[in-house]
Every structure is written in C-alpha cells, then in structure tokens.
Amino acid sequence: MAMHLAVVDPLPLYRQGVSAALADLGYTVDAPEDPLTWVRRTPGLLLLTLLTENDWLLLNQLRTAAVNHHLIAVLTSDSVSLGARAIRAGAQSVLDRAVTDEVMRRTVVATLDGQAVMPAAVATALTAGTVAAPRSDPALSAEQLAWLRQLAAGMTVARLAHAAGYSERAMYRLLQALYRQLGVRTRIQALMLTQEQGWLRADVSP
Structure with a gap:
C-alpha cells in the first residue's frame, strides 16, 4: 500500500508548498479537513502545525487515534518548551515551520524510518527533565x-x-x-x- 502524507495547516499556500516539496519524493500528499478520520483510514504520516490551543488538543486526540501513524509537530516558534511539549503530547518529531524544503524532506524520511527528529535543545531538555517540572517561583509578579x-x-x-x-x-x-x-x-x-x-x-x- 502506498504511503500517504497529510499536511494540516491553516494557510493554503503553505499546504501547497509542503505538498509540492514532498510530492517530489514520490509520496501522495493530502490536506484532510478531518485529520482524525484521515489517520484512522489512511496509513502514513501527518504534519500538524500547532498554532492554537485547539491544535494542541487535536495533537492529543491524534496520539490516541493514530497508533500506527507518524506525527510531526510543526511549530512557528523555536521555543524549547513548546518543542518538548509537542513530543510529550505524542509527536514523533518537531519541525520549525520556516525550514527549507530539503530539511523538511529529510525530517519526513527520517521520521518514516522510525527516527525522532527535533532540535538538540529540545532533546537535551527532555532528557534532563528541565521543562517538565512546574516551577514554584516563576519570577513573575x-x-x-x-x-x-x-x-x-x-x-x-x-x-x-x-x-x-x-x-x-x-x-x-x-x-x-x-x-x-x-x-x-x-x-x-x-x-x-x-x-x-x-x-x-x-x-x-x-
């Protein structure tokens, strides 16, 4: 069965650009309106842009529904905390939304191969647990x-x-x-x- 990829992002131009970049690798690329239904019916990998709290909720739902799927969280910020949160919420890899086509292709290929791809700072924070523990003194008024x-x-x-x-x-x-x-x-x-x-x-x- 052919491997399918899906891109979930609010901007049509971004979805089209990602689809074009990944189609060059020979994958079929979808832009499903209902990602949960898509992962239940289609084997493959889903790239999910996390912009709002609803997107994070969807990521958590996908973690349960997409047992045999690959999930890449696409972030608009290089925040270590958000990257770590995405991994803990069920993403296999983390990708900056502004990366080049070549970096995106490499991330997709590596993720499909069973690897977890993320910035080194995110991996270090997850290993050390530096972003997991709540702070009792947030240094805020x-x-x-x-x-x-x-x-x-x-x-x-x-x-x-x-x-x-x-x-x-x-x-x-x-x-x-x-x-x-x-x-x-x-x-x-x-x-x-x-x-x-x-x-x-x-x-x-x-």
Whole structure:
C-alpha cells in the first residue's frame, strides 16, 4: 500500500508548498479537513502545525487515534518548551515551520524510518527533565500571574485592561513585555508555557 502524507495547516499556500516539496519524493500528499478520520483510514504520516490551543488538543486526540501513524509537530516558534511539549503530547518529531524544503524532506524520511527528529535543545531538555517540572517561583509578579490566569480563562485584553485600570493600548504593551519576559512572542505561546509550568494553579505565587 502506498504511503500517504497529510499536511494540516491553516494557510493554503503553505499546504501547497509542503505538498509540492514532498510530492517530489514520490509520496501522495493530502490536506484532510478531518485529520482524525484521515489517520484512522489512511496509513502514513501527518504534519500538524500547532498554532492554537485547539491544535494542541487535536495533537492529543491524534496520539490516541493514530497508533500506527507518524506525527510531526510543526511549530512557528523555536521555543524549547513548546518543542518538548509537542513530543510529550505524542509527536514523533518537531519541525520549525520556516525550514527549507530539503530539511523538511529529510525530517519526513527520517521520521518514516522510525527516527525522532527535533532540535538538540529540545532533546537535551527532555532528557534532563528541565521543562517538565512546574516551577514554584516563576519570577513573575502577582499581578502578572493574575493577568495570565485571566487570559487563560478566556478574558479579552479589553476586559483585562478595564479590570486592571489601564487603557487597552497600555495593556497590550504590558502584555508584550510580559511575553518577552517569558521568552515567547505571542499570547498563545505564553498561555501554553503558563499551563505547562503549572503557574495556573492557585497555590503558585511569586
């Protein structure tokens, strides 16, 4: 039976580019609307871009459904924490979304061959356990922890600004500074890191 590959990404141009790059290796490349159904029916490998918390939820679901499949997590950040989280959530390999076609091809071939491909820093962190243990002292202020918890609970930046007594523009600046402090670039990445490190627990204080 022919080996199939699937690309799950919100951007059609990215999916088309990846499909073209991998089709050169002789694989059939799909872009399934329902990845869970695809992995149950089609033997192969799935590349899943992780942008939102729903994407991470899908990765966890795929881990259960795709018992005999290969999963590559495609990340938009070189965060060691996110890379380690993807591996623990069920991905076999981790790939930066901005890699060249040649690196992508090599990663796919190696993953299909049973190897795990990831940045060296991610492998080191997983081996050492440096990203697995929650931190009791996140070096954040009580106010910053409260902001993260409120954002994780679904509060909008506008409502957060109003509750904190800032203008919406000032709140955005404060949050951007907080993201830099955490070593991430976006709100989604900050919330993923916050959840992973256990900072959402009520018993964690600065």
